[in-house]
Amino acid sequence: MNKKVWGLILALCLIVPVSLSAEVLDFSIGATAQYKMTADNVSGSSTDDLINPENYRFGAEARVKFLLIEAADTALIGPTANGVEVSNLMTAGLSLDLMNLVRLGVGLGPEFTMFIDDSGNVTADEAGLEPFDFADVFMKSNCTYKVNADILLGGLTLSANYTVPSVGFNIDNIVENGFDVNDLAPQDFENGRFGISVLISLI
Numbered sequence: 001m002n003k004k005v006w007g008l009i010l011a012l013c014l015i016v017p018v019s020l021s022a023e024v025l026d027f028s029i030g031a032t033a034q035y036k037m038t039a040d041n042v043s044g045s046s047t048d049d050l051i052n053p054e055n056y057r058f059g060a061e062a063r064v065k066f067l068l069i070e071a072a073d074t075a076l077i078g079p080t081a082n083g084v085e086v087s088n089l090m091t092a093g094l095s096l097d098l099m100n101l102v103r104l105g106v107g108l109g110p111e112f113t114m115f116i117d118d119s120g121n122v123t124a125d126e127a128g129l130e131p132f133d134f135a136d137v138f139m140k141s142n143c144t145y146k147v148n149a150d151i152l153l154g155g156l157t158l159s160a161n162y163t164v165p166s167v168g169f170n171i172d173n174i175v176e177n178g179f180d181v182n183d184l185a186p187q188d189f190e191n192g193r194f195g196i197s198v199l200i201s202l203i
Contacts, residue, residue, distance in 0.1 A: 030199035
């Protein structure tokens with residue numbers, strides 16, 4: 001038999017029993033925070049940087065998991081020099097429970113950002129030069145990868161995550177240039193951001 005077929009059978013033999021020990025359906029919501037500096041700058045962060053709330057974005061996260069499929073929505077808000085930055089990341093992907101103790105997941109989806117200055121003006125860039133048009137921003141929203149590593153404590157989930165933008169996978173690029181698999185590649189793993197979440201399961 002083909003080695004690839006044997007590999008697939010082996011993977012199913014490992015995944016299916018582990019997955020059966022997990023709940024079929026799970027819906028959870030909670031609070032989340034993300035360190036604004038990218039991973040390549042974290043090592044240079046001082047203690048003051050790490051405890052400074054202005055270096056974080058805070059918000060809420062909601063997840064729905066059915067067997068191995070998981071969808072999530074993460075909304076974050078953080079300060080800028082002239083106001084606040086608001087972002088939203090919607091992902092869909094795979095999530096695997098390991099003996100109902102640990103959950104590993106990876107998802108991909110569009111992330112859009114808007115900026116609100118102190119006068120209440122909403123723009124698509126921090127400089128305030130580009131007006132915010134939701135349809136246009138959504139079309140150009142770059143898809144971002146999100147990797148989760150969770151600790152399951154009954155109905156409570158402690159989650160660490162890492163997000164990395166893709167090279168250029170978005171609806172606008174597909175419409176203008178067609179589908180290019182190279183756009184799906186992560187931009188740079190060192191250009192990602194760390195985050196944490198505390199979620200409560202409602203189902």
